[in-house]
């Protein structure tokens with residue numbers, strides 16, 4: 558594992574790399590398009606290597622990995638109705654916002670999440686190098702090949718801590734790092750062990766996963782977009798008066814208490830996904846599919862790239878969702894009417910400072926989806942709507 562970063566390091570020092578046959582093409586990819594001073598030797602055995610240096614049987618350079626064509630992924634067009642959820646998915650994808658979907662079984666949450674790979678823009682060459690290095694360290698690259706498709710990882714809630722965060726005997730990156738520059742989808746979020754959910758906080762905040770060892774720490778990149786889904790309560794039907802069990806709203810708060818406040822605070826977009834109306838299911842497929850949505854998302858991401866290249870530095874890979882503090886104030890200050898609405902809402906909803914910033918980040922992305930002008934009242938209003946949770950609503954009703 559790790560032949561790609563090893564080859565890059567060797568190249569930068571003007572050296573070659575000798576690695577096992579299986580990693581040869583991965584290591585050779587590192588030297589593509591540049592002068593590759595040392596070259597890569599990937600012999601089948603030590604004998605072959607000895608023969609190479611004796612000059613009796615010269616090894617040829619391995620072929621670099623070929624970029625694999627991204628295969629087909631499911632299309633948004635398959636989803637009937639659910640316009641609000643689809644819109645939220647588009648906004649989340651455009652700004653890289655973390656998103657939590659809450660809804661009863663069968664409402665289409667998993668279906669929505671699985672459409673993300675088809676609407677996210679392809680990786681830039683630099684991003685692809687980063688994601689390939691992580692995959693190489695995990696020992697996955699020679700199997701999967703390099704691809705411009707953004708990573709999409711959906712680990713099961715029974716996955717172990719080292720599998721998710723990184724670790725193991727020979728420290729390997731976990732799912733959070735394999736999802737770097739892409740999406741980490743956690744289905745049935747409250748079913749993940751508390752310890753795992755808590756350990757997600759750090760990568761969510763810093764974009765890095767730190768694995769503690771006896772005598773050292775290993776840091777892997779982990780700048781992922783978290784998309785999570787859950788039922789409102791254990792039986793799944795709270796919020797539907799006809800089917801809810803008698804323990805509502807207690808069961809809702811019990812179930813959702815498994816998610817800590819600091820974690821929920823890192824999620825910019827919270828939406829409710831109601832059951833699909835029978836009338837919607839009978840509709841013909843919607844006119845708009847993944848291709849149309851992907852084009853709007855790509856345009857919004859280009860605006861962000863231009864903005865942050867100017868404000869932060871060329872080549873910045875920031876997205877609206879990563880921005881905080883003074884920079885956020887600079888890029889997302891709403892107009893007067895928007896500011897008034899936000900002040901009122903902050904008062905009425907008891908917004909925390911973090912909540913306030915979440916609204917601004919999402920409002921910035923909404924304005925970017927409209928062409929990148931200033932943040933206006935209408936954007937603030939929509940961003941405020943992405944804060945509703947079933948717990949909040951039922952809590953307010955109780």
Ligand SMILES: Nc1ncnc2c1ncn2[C@@H]1O[C@H](COP(=O)(O)OP(=O)(O)OP(=O)(O)O)[C@@H](O)[C@H]1O
Nearest residue numbers: 635636637638639661662663664665666667668833
């Ligand atoms: N809006 C929709 N349009 C078309 N089919 C849908 C829609 N919503 C759900 N379905 C159908 O219902 C099935 C279940 O959806 P999905 O698995 O996404 O639900 P879920 O919300 O993840 O449920 P759970 O909470 O049980 O995980 C889908 O495979 C699909 O066939």
Ligand SMILES: [Mg+2]
Nearest residue numbers: 666667744786
């Ligand atoms: Mg599901």
